[in-house]
Amino acid sequence: MASINDIGVAAAINIVTAIAFLLAFAILRIQPVNDRVYFPKWYLKGLRSSSIQTGGFGSKFINLDFRSYVRFLNWMPEALKMPEPELVHHAGLDSVVYLRIYLLGLKIFFPIACVAFTAMVPVNWTNKGLDRLKHTNISYSDIDKLSLSNIPNGSGSRFWVHLCMAYAITFWTCFMLKREYQNIALMRLQFLANDERRPNQFTVLVRNIPTDPHESICELVEHFFKVNHPDHYLTYQAVHDSTKLSELVQKRKQMQNLLDYNINKHMRTQSKRPIIKMGFLGCCGEQVDGIKYYTSMVESLTREISEEKQRLRTGTKSIVPAAFVSFKSRWGAAVCAQTEQSRDPTEWLTEWAAEPRDIYYDNLALPYVDLKIRRIIVAIAYFFLTFFFMIPIAFVQSLANIEGIEKAFPFLKPLIEVKFFKSIIQGFLPGIALKIFLMFLPRILMQMSKFEGFVSTSSLERRAASRFYMFQFINVFLGSIVTGTAFQQLNRFLNQSANDIPKTIGVSIPMKATFFITYIMVDGWAGVAGEILRLKPLIIYHLKNSFLVRTENDREEATDAGTIGFNTGEPQIQLYFLLGLVYAAVSPILLPFIILFFALAYVVYRHQVINVYNQNYESAGKFWPDVHRRVVTALIVSQLLLTGLLSTKQASKSTPFLLVLPVLTIGFHMHCKCRYQPAFVRYSLQEAMIKDTLERTREPNLNLKAFFRNAYAHPEFRVGEDLELEMAVEKPDKTPELVATKRGSWRNTPLPSSKHSCPYSP
């Protein structure tokens, strides 16, 4: 086990790394050339059109105003300055609620840490439980003296302190959780009440429309809702199967990029036209003029796209059995979304439509049986992924050793035998397969959710987050404590009695404190500092900028604002909640590290939310029940493990007192679920009626039908309309390179325009 010195060294290294990242960020962000990387949000909102230029040519790229370097840490207070209501307006409720998870961490752990250090650490410290290990082989450190391990077995009265602490932790956590749930439910309701008119408020997604030999799907939808919602039904929008269209648009985008690249090349070297080869990978074959070739490709694809679009618009064969049905009032939509439509519960399934930008169109057509089968397949696949993911990785690792490489690629042998390379390969290679897998894991989980058939990006992310959390819980948390692959653990647990499982895990917990401290510093501190630096988007932006960008539009295209990434970020935070709650009563030394993580992450993510991240969707904090549930789960796990740990310390008198806690916590969770969850799932008729009545008074002659026109059209259709519009406006003989593919532009249209001007210029 590591001593305080070791921890100090590790902390120093990580603090230095984090500070280096932060410094690099502070310098890079004030360079005008990086403006679009570090302030893309303002560009997306249209509040900044191009980087601020204060001086001559040089100052267009590099900041020469040296005073600004002095204020390089200014971003921190600036990030905290924007008040919450304005932040909701600026970045949406989702982001604000997401930030509150970090705040919740601070609110829970700061008081717990204070109490733990004043009340519990002295009790642990003044014992000699570990002294008996002095003459054995087991090493221990001063850090362990702060933990529960230092209390000798059977000293019952001392454990009462820990018992009280466990109660205090439970009550405080539950209190904070409840307050937060209440606040966020209220924020959500207020947000929805004050929200401006949006198509999704009036619209219901209908899936599994039955087939009828006598009527087309459109007629069927029209008739069904006219009959069953006679006073409220307004209009519907069919969903087309636009796989082919998406492919064509994708292909045109590629061609457009290549065309741009060639034109740029030509503009730099005015003398000769770029020549490309038509053969394999552009290495051989006939030579043609690059610009001409790609221009013709883009033109023919554009034609094909508009033909395909025409086909989709006029034909009925491509219509899938799903539709967006809009109502005259929010009340009508609320009724339709919450009720059963048909006597067959597998037909005419209705649910609130997500925002147009949130819809995941590919899954709309899935029939009921498919959905069920896919769910089972994904459940099985996820089980194997979680419990057996080590098998293929171990296999790759066994292949990817030095001998294996030398056998497969004999010509590399002289290179590999160089000592420097050898040590690198030996040091990194075994881990690299695992690292790559873990890097791709969120994407794999996202693909799983997509396969499972969710119909909105927000629900995809929520499901992927749940799965990622479970994976981390089993493979990172339990895996580090119990050591062994998840499957070995499962096998062991199945062969142990229900009583023994918390004991087995509980006993190893105090011993792993130092490991988790290091984990927090590497994964948490350095990770957060790395997040603000945005190294990957920075590099990609500059690459694109030099090869593809010609117009401001292209530059906008090249800007990747990124998103808050709920499916990767939230499970990470939850791991820290779990660690904090588990170690709070055992080794409170972990708490300061976690608190520091939460504080740093809060500032960093607040800055990112204000200046960087684009919002892909607005779910009005719909993910909070998940967050709440996972913290409660962590609390229950911590209580069970403490029970297990104390029962091995011959303090089994405390077991019944500790077993009360999970029961209370489950009761608390059920209460919160009944009390607050409906606000996140359903939309009450009262609220709908209030909003309807207000609107009817304000705008009595509103033409809703026009408002819904094409609101839920497939994004490619919307791309098409922009395009056709531009084509109509522009002259026909214009070079096609200025035809922008605005595929991403639908993203930011429905955002409320901020009244807030950009005060965060570098």
Next chain:
Amino acid sequence: MASINDIGVAAAINIVTAIAFLLAFAILRIQPVNDRVYFPKWYLKGLRSSSIQTGGFGSKFINLDFRSYVRFLNWMPEALKMPEPELVHHAGLDSVVYLRIYLLGLKIFFPIACVAFTAMVPVNWTNKGLDRLKHTNISYSDIDKLSLSNIPNGSGSRFWVHLCMAYAITFWTCFMLKREYQNIALMRLQFLANDERRPNQFTVLVRNIPTDPHESICELVEHFFKVNHPDHYLTYQAVHDSTKLSELVQKRKQMQNLLDYNINKHMRTQSKRPIIKMGFLGCCGEQVDGIKYYTSMVESLTREISEEKQRLRTGTKSIVPAAFVSFKSRWGAAVCAQTEQSRDPTEWLTEWAAEPRDIYYDNLALPYVDLKIRRIIVAIAYFFLTFFFMIPIAFVQSLANIEGIEKAFPFLKPLIEVKFFKSIIQGFLPGIALKIFLMFLPRILMQMSKFEGFVSTSSLERRAASRFYMFQFINVFLGSIVTGTAFQQLNRFLNQSANDIPKTIGVSIPMKATFFITYIMVDGWAGVAGEILRLKPLIIYHLKNSFLVRTENDREEATDAGTIGFNTGEPQIQLYFLLGLVYAAVSPILLPFIILFFALAYVVYRHQVINVYNQNYESAGKFWPDVHRRVVTALIVSQLLLTGLLSTKQASKSTPFLLVLPVLTIGFHMHCKCRYQPAFVRYSLQEAMIKDTLERTREPNLNLKAFFRNAYAHPEFRVGEDLELEMAVEKPDKTPELVATKRGSWRNTPLPSSKHSCPYSP
């Protein structure tokens, strides 16, 4: 273990008992004097007004037509004669669906038994596994030779037969369950679609109406629904807190009974008027004229009742925060019942109102927080009841031994010391506390459900049935197999690994086959035969008839038709499903006994449903999801136990194959739940709209408001109206003894009047 001979003797005894019961029934039922005991259903439906009289005075009481004694078993084919649709009309869908549980048992177990006896029994019989026990102390019998115990350990290939059998059982059971679920869902939907107009189709029960300082509850309800359901709201009916009224009515009923008794006495001995004493228990004190005294009492109570009723009608203080809100259409009610009304999910809770006769009025006023707390209290109480019920019983038993009685009541000593009494006391007393407890258990569970706050009798019975089943599963099934109190089992299971629990139970299963055979004969066969004899109602009816009855109305009052008793009957059937499924692959010898039970019970209960039971409510088979779930649970338990049993037989190769089964079964259950359960929980808007449209076409000028008037008034109010009506019609100086308390009369009013005449005269 019992030999075949022992089983044969037990079977003979039980068969003789059952036949004796059936014979007694056959004779008693054709006596005109018992007509109201054995055919009360026809009286309730008004299709028979008094017992059929064919001869002189004697034949009024005793059947002198000796030919009818020859046809004494006629009731069996007669019970089966009535076709199902007619039975639905005659006794309601609930009864028909209930009878189908028995049919389901036959459908599942008859084919399984055939296959088991042709395929599995020979495999078991031709082994010598038990022969090795010949020289040990463990006794075994020929019956065990038919079971899996007879296969020696490790003879793997023979176990494949059992494995295939387990698969066959699972698939067949699931197939039958699915078909039955489908059928019953369809029957329910058809029943609801063809049902005549009833208040509950238009009405929603609203609970937890918030308090408002400016408005009364009535105004609040009116305003809320006028605002939020402007096009559909019609009227509401407030709920009064009528505890005091109920008490008064109850007391008047008692007084009325005493008055009737005294008048009857007077009529028999015309000479002297009955005298009663006013003191303690009527033993001492002042003497008064009985008829005069009770007449004045009844009169004053009637006055008090009408005053109380007036108070309730005019005052608003007694109104509880719950109301029955009626809508103009079924569509409006369906919408209101399925949607969230207010942003606060603890207020304005709406649900479909049950039928007026199904409503349990006492729980309507419970506030949200109370409900939650009560649920927790009941959960804890139920846990202790299930796991620790033996403690108080053991305590009573320890007191109630001979020494204890002799100590407490020394004067009884000479009596007790008589050998005959001594042996009776020693034989019966220890068991009697347990017997009494088990007799009262369904009532205790019913009281628990009432305390928990359910608002309809049907839901009370469903919940009580769930609890009763769990109790039987733990204390009868597991208790008999593992032996030991439930708490001892729990403790043992907690200290065993998850792998070992099925093994422990599985191993003891084959050994308990003979015990359960005896159990089925005593509890099943004799119990069912006792059910048809109706000994208790018979005695009570004749007692009441001789002391209280003067008019036909009184006789009607004295008739206790009883109900089908879902909360006691269904858990019993489920125990047989469990036994059948568990033993089907282990000791198929149990199956014929179970099949015989199902067949006998089906005939008996069909007869009872046609001729005896009164329907307290009509839930249109709403309990079927519970039935389905419990059979599926039994199937999963049987699979796990077979896995455990086979793994101890050194046939662990089969374990993975067997573990697939529970997974498949859970999948099957989830599928059925998604597919069919909504038909039992929600009411689709399409159905509602169809029924509304039809009605609007047929009766365009329907006055719905009048239809709802007092539909949901408290039963005591309805009693009152009958009474006042009668008082108004009758002359004021009329003797009050003819004022009938028609408290029970609301029961049968909303039943569809049967077009079926009574063909079942004796």
